[in-house]
Amino acid sequence: MTVPAGSAAIEVTARGEVDARMRAYAEEKVGVALAVARDPIMRAHVVLGLRHDPAVKVPATAEATVDVGGTVLRAQAAAPSMTEAIDELESRLRRRLTQLQDRTRTRHRWTGVEAEHEWRHGDVPRRPVAWYPRPAESRELMRRKTFAAEPLTVDEAAYDMESLDHDFFLYTDNESGEPALVRRLPEGGYAVQGGAGPEAVAKSAAEVVLEPPPPRLTDDEARARLDSDSEAFVFYLDAGSGQGRVLYRRYDGHYGLIVTG
Incomplete structure (x- = not known):
C-alpha cells in the first residue's frame, strides 16, 4: 500500500x-x-x-x-x-x-481546467442500492442535519456534491439568498431547483437544467409524497417558515432530513 x-x-x-x-x-x-x-x-x-x-x-x-x-x-x-x-x-x-x-479552485470554483469537460456531465451513476422494504407505518426520522453554509453558485454547489459523491446537494444560492438544490441527471449533467434562477444557470460552466420551484409543504405532506412516489428524496420549502428542506429515504427504510439553517 x-x-x-x-x-x-x-x-x-x-x-x-x-x-x-x-x-x-x-x-x-x-x-x-x-x-x-x-x-x-x-x-x-x-x-x-x-x-x-x-x-x-x-x-x-x-x-x-x-x-x-x-x-x-x-x-x-x-x-x-x-x-x-x-x-x-x-x-x-x-x-x-x-x-x-x-483543478484550480477559488471558493470551490473550477477555473482554467484542462479536463473541464469531465465534470460538466457529472459522474458515472452508481448502481442503486435497494431500500429495505420497511412498512410505511413503521418508518421513523432517524437523522436530522441542519447546516448554515455560506452561499454558493451553481458550480460551487455541484463541485461540493461531486466531492462528497452525493446525488443531490442542498445549498443557499449566492445571488437570491434562497434555498436551492442541485442534483445529478441520469443522462448526465445537472438539474437545479429553487433559489437559483435563469441568470445563475446561464453563468454556469456545467450543463444545467432549470426545474420548477419546489413546493411548499409541511413535513407530514413531504413524508406522504415520499411514501407514494418512487423518488429517493423530496425537496421542499417548509410551509410555515420557507426553510429549505430535503426529506430522503435511507437504505434502512427510515427517513433522513436535511435543513438549511
Whole structure:
C-alpha cells in the first residue's frame, strides 16, 4: 500500500459478514487510490457492508471518507459482490482525488481546467442500492442535519456534491439568498431547483437544467409524497417558515432530513 508521506492509516469498518480478506483488499485498493494525492491524508475511513438477502441484487456496498489536507472527499459504490464494490470504490475515489489535484479552485470554483469537460456531465451513476422494504407505518426520522453554509453558485454547489459523491446537494444560492438544490441527471449533467434562477444557470460552466420551484409543504405532506412516489428524496420549502428542506429515504427504510439553517 502506498500513500503520501505522513498520511494516516486507513481505517476499515465492516458491517455484516465481511471477512478479513475483503477488509485487507479494501485497504490495499484504497491505498492505491490515495497514492495520487499530493497532500497528506489526514484521515481515511472505509465502511464495507454486505447483506445476505437473495432478493437484493446489489448486496455489497463500499464507502470511503478521506480528509486530504483539510478537504473532505467521499466516494461510495454498490455491486453484486464485495470485490466489485471495492474495485468501483477505488475508481470513484481516484477520480475525486485526481480532480482535486488537477483543478484550480477559488471558493470551490473550477477555473482554467484542462479536463473541464469531465465534470460538466457529472459522474458515472452508481448502481442503486435497494431500500429495505420497511412498512410505511413503521418508518421513523432517524437523522436530522441542519447546516448554515455560506452561499454558493451553481458550480460551487455541484463541485461540493461531486466531492462528497452525493446525488443531490442542498445549498443557499449566492445571488437570491434562497434555498436551492442541485442534483445529478441520469443522462448526465445537472438539474437545479429553487433559489437559483435563469441568470445563475446561464453563468454556469456545467450543463444545467432549470426545474420548477419546489413546493411548499409541511413535513407530514413531504413524508406522504415520499411514501407514494418512487423518488429517493423530496425537496421542499417548509410551509410555515420557507426553510429549505430535503426529506430522503435511507437504505434502512427510515427517513433522513436535511435543513438549511
